Amino acid sequence: MQAMQTDAPNAKTVIDAVDVGLTFQTNDGPVHALKDVNLQIAKGDFVSFIGPSGCGKTTFLRAIAALETPTTGALSVNGMTPDEARKSRAYGYVFQAAGLYPWRTIGANIRLPLEIMGYSRTEQLDRIKNVLQLVDLEGFEKKYPWQLSGGMQQRASIARALAFDAGILLMDEPFGALDEIVRDHLNEQLLSLWGRTGKTIGFVTHSIPEAVYLSTRIVVMSPRPGRITDVIESPLPRERPLDIRDTPEFIAVAHRVREGLRAGHLDD
């Protein structure tokens, strides 16, 4: 496997889904959000989930985070149930909106999980300083969210998810609301952050270029019922300048993703 940690001798599976199904009971009858999902994610992988709305990509991410509970199958995170993994602070979650508390400064927003998890005061200050550096927001600690641009707010929310040492970073369309120029910039920063921290990242998106540019593996999903139609191992190197998007390898992967998405739609 391509996306191995340099310091990890073997690709260790951190997320393991076997025949995972998730059915919501609604007034219009059951909705199969996920059906027979099988996927292993290794430590240090950058896995993107891509597909049209209703394909269950966000539901799967939420199931990993124990925000939803699968109705069938087995899902384990770090060898534990998702709920145990959540309690052992296995992951940080980044939502579509930055969701910073308007009454807290950027520093205090990043302090929020640290307060809840009971870190000491000095430890809190240390970590805030470190993660602000990681997302390139030094000097903004005392600013309030409304004083920052949308892209900066989303970076602050990534910093908040990184502040406690979770090995897994789950991101649900974190850059979906941002314009393309900001998004390119943040994608670049996210890759460099991933390179420096060696986190395992699960990333939900509906942008093909974003998925191909970022990921070591791309999981293509399709709706009704939500399922995996293709898993693509990216041949691209870990070091990725933005102009890698013009190379034939990149275009080939993007093409395969597009084909996978189209095949999913033909079922309708």
Next chain:
Amino acid sequence: MRSVYPVLVVIAGIVAVWYAAAIWMNTTWTLQQAERAETQLSVAQVVAGSFGQERPRLPMPDQVVAELWETTVERKVTSKRSLIFHAGITLSATLAGFAIGAGLGILLAVGIVHSRVMDMSVMPWAIASQTIPILAIAPMIIVVLNSVGVQGLLPKAVISAYLSFFPVVVGMVKGLRSPDAMQLDLLKTYSANRAQGFWKLRLPASLPYLFASLKIGVAASLVGAIVAELPTGAVRGLGARMLTGSYYGQTIQIWSALFMAAIVAAFLVGLIGVLQRASLARMGMVR
């Protein structure tokens, strides 16, 4: 400064309408007097007779202002004819009632948000309590409390609290429920407990709603305190001034007490506005 003119125009309009209404309503007395004296009056005389009556149906604005001036500035604060003295009596009951009402309202809201049982059992009673006219229930509260030996400030404060707790409950419940699903999910990813969710998210998120309902609540408190003075036959307080004024046909006294009540209410609401701005600014929520 630009906004001064519209404000002045509106005030001038109100004063003009008031004068016109006062002239129209007070002519009856002037004409009756003339009839008894069997004299004929010109229009100018009738109009002039509407001014400066001792017991006008509707006092002229200048009479009310003069009465307010006399009873606030020219009387000693300790005098029973000082409106400041009476306003102070009502204000103390208002503040005590508001403290009880706001405190109770906040506690009830916290309970309602955290317990489904309380939501279903308390909320309907809180709503029902507000459908009962306060004038009907005020004498009963005073009689019941009096029978267990509670007199003075407290019965008035209880009635005042009865009116003010409701807006606080409603506003605070809305405020505590204002965080959206995403923010609650975020806390869940941290495995935060309910107490942490309350202190770190729900309570700060509710403050803008709380202040809005405190403004309504404090004005309702004042109304409650005034109403509480009516059935007790109180001799002190703004309500007592209005009541004695109506016994003796002292319309000027009634109107000046009404204005004093409005001034006190405006002062209280303004005070909460200042608190609101100060605390929201401290929280970084004022741009």
